[in-house]
Amino acid sequence: MRTIIKNLILSAALLPALGLTSCSSLEDGSYVDPITQYEKIGGTWVLKSITQVDETNSRSMTLTDQFDFESFSISLNTDADNEPTTFAVTGNAPKLLPASGTWHLDNPFVNSDGSPAVITLEGGQRLTVTAVPGATSTLEFKLTRTSGGNPFVSYVYNLAPAN
16 A cells, blocks of 8 residues: 555656656757758769770770870869759860760659669760769769660769869
């Protein structure tokens, strides 16, 4: 009987205290827009490596030290609102990409179905993004050439931010 009375007294004492703590309001900050892929991809990028992949047999060959690819850089410019504007490719590497124009992503956010982001350059050339800066500062995209709708060769650009 004594134990029951003690428990009732304890419950009566704790109940109001619990009620007071549940009424507090916590300010957790104001709303901020979600981070877009443009914020991660925008900027000037220099080539770390480029690999040519034969899509018919999956053989690959590193081209980084050939054809002056070391001089390649690409600027993916954005405006003050992180919306894409223009791009420019510089260097003496073979002209696999247009020299300049406008660019955009098919979706400014990560695709919910897990498919890779796609950069579309002016003129319709499409680059499949295979690595987005995040845990590392690497941007990687793949340019795939097709014939009759069938891929035959890809170029995988591995890029680092320009200093």
